[in-house]
Amino acid sequence: MLLADFGTSYCKILDTKSEGIPRIVATRDLDRAFRADLATGHNAARRSRRSINELTALARGGQRLVDRADFVLLDCGSRDIKYVRFRGGEVVDMGWNAECGASMGFTIELLSTYYRLDYAAIPPPAAGFSITCGVLGMSHIFDAVVSGASEAEAVARFVRGIALNAHRFAHEPEELYLSGGLCANPLFVASFPCQVHPLGRFVLLEGLRATLDELPVSPLLGAQ
Amino acid sequence: MARRVGIVGVPPLVVIEEINREGDSIVDLDEPQIRAPIDQTAVYIPRVYCAILRTVVLNCLHLPLDMVYIDVGPGKCDCALHVAEVLADMLKVPVIRTRNRDTRAFGHPLCTSRLPLIEKFNRITKGVQSAAPYPPMEACPPKCGFWGVPPRDFSLLTLFPETTHVFGWTRCMENKTPADLELERVFDPAIPTVFFSQSFCAKSALAKHLAAKHPRAIAVDCDVAASSSTRAKIEAFLELSGIEPGKERTP
Numbered sequence: 001m002l003l004a005d006f007g008t009s010y011c012k013i014l015d016t017k018s019e020g021i022p023r024i025v026a027t028r029d030l031d032r033a034f035r036a037d038l039a040t041g042h043n044a045a046r047r048s049r050r051s052i053n054e055l056t057a058l059a060r061g062g063q064r065l066v067d068r069a070d071f072v073l074l075d076c077g078s079r080d081i082k083y084v085r086f087r088g089g090e091v092v093d094m095g096w097n098a099e100c101g102a103s104m105g106f107t108i109e110l111l112s113t114y115y116r117l118d119y120a121a122i123p124p125p126a127a128g129f130s131i132t133c134g135v136l137g138m139s140h141i142f143d144a145v146v147s148g149a150s151e152a153e154a155v156a157r158f159v160r161g162i163a164l165n166a167h168r169f170a171h172e173p174e175e176l177y178l179s180g181g182l183c184a185n186p187l188f189v190a191s192f193p194c195q196v197h198p199l200g201r202f203v204l205l206e207g208l209r210a211t212l213d214e215l216p217v218s219p220l221l222g223a224q
Numbered sequence: 225m226a227r228r229v230g231i232v233g234v235p236p237l238v239v240i241e242e243i244n245r246e247g248d249s250i251v252d253l254d255e256p257q258i259r260a261p262i263d264q265t266a267v268y269i270p271r272v273y274c275a276i277l278r279t280v281v282l283n284c285l286h287l288p289l290d291m292v293y294i295d296v297g298p299g300k301c302d303c304a305l306h307v308a309e310v311l312a313d314m315l316k317v318p319v320i321r322t323r324n325r326d327t328r329a330f331g332h333p334l335c336t337s338r339l340p341l342i343e344k345f346n347r348i349t350k351g352v353q354s355a356a357p358y359p360p361m362e363a364c365p366p367k368c369g370f371w372g373v374p375p376r377d378f379s380l381l382t383l384f385p386e387t388t389h390v391f392g393w394t395r396c397m398e399n400k401t402p403a404d405l406e407l408e409r410v411f412d413p414a415i416p417t418v419f420f421s422q423s424f425c426a427k428s429a430l431a432k433h434l435a436a437k438h439p440r441a442i443a444v445d446c447d448v449a450a451s452s453s454t455r456a457k458i459e460a461f462l463e464l465s466g467i468e469p470g471k472e473r474t475p
Contacts, residue, residue, distance in 0.1 A: 019330075053456045053459050053463070054456065054461045055456050055457060055459075055460035056464060057459040059460065059464055060464075080453075090440070090464075091444065091461075091464045092440075094457055094460060094461070095457070096440065096453035096456050096457055097453065115292065138394050209244070
């Protein structure tokens, strides 16, 4: 059974028959003919036999991975941010910001390549830029560099601004669980003004596994 | 000769009876009646404004009308009160303000019936044009609830199962008591409920307030068309409540 989380920049694919870890494929490199059995994410409906939406996958994945009844789980992707809030073991609130959260993760990756920066080597700054999206936020970086800030310092303030924005979007919890590729970015994780528990980039895949466990064996999916 | 009368909101029953008696035809200006870019209304009202009232203005820009009744009382909203001024200056036909305070309850059988949600809303909004009592309908046990006004974008309603019960101002509409705040406040705490409001609508405060009181609810808003994130929120909410979105049909 092939499970896939089709991200905007990266696809996470798991073959349930193998016990190995999921493989990560750049979306642009994924074979156009590839089809999953169960999937979520960008164009999942077109590229799989069955799909669920990303909020559902996020919530189910969070429920499997977090052994608490009350928590907030925030997923920061390449293109959008989304969160689910659990109370008493049930989802009581959720949000998906595809417009104002535009291209946050994508821009952070782009900047590290452009300026040749190692995010593990940059300390979190005391303050971030006031920004609402990756694209609009970039002009702050150029302004700061023109004003004499180092490129690393300017990008760090940008990254902190992104983290603060994502935190506000999730209604400013004191503690949150983080999902997505940005879990591997130490500067981003340290830029949140709250306690952060990174869960990694396979939370949505875990949600697909949970969905699979709940599905009856059907002709559509075949035997597991 | 029959006239073309535009209505905004739910005019009082006496007005509807009069229009029907005269044999005039009614055009519901709250609903999209023509295909044209909604930004054409920006000359008259701000872009950041209730999409229903922007639709009213768009319809008025294109449709030949003989007169317009616009409800500006507690059964509609202050935005309509102000848009009435705009329409009165914009149009060459009479624009008559009404304040619907009708209290005669017609009931709300469609709101609790088993029908595709979009069909319920089509019938309820069409029902405003008639003063006739409703035929009885069997109520179904509800699986979820939709609270709010009829959305500008009815495609949102396809996400819900047929067993969705309707609450809020839409229920007041069907009951022909649009100013009945008591009825508007009603919800069923036993069923997962989506509290819907149009973006920039005053009712969004009530939607958020009631959603916070409800044990299993989300509040969503939507502007001109339902965005993919709004649809995804509703879909996920239904799925996580054990309801397969838009799949349940009468056998």
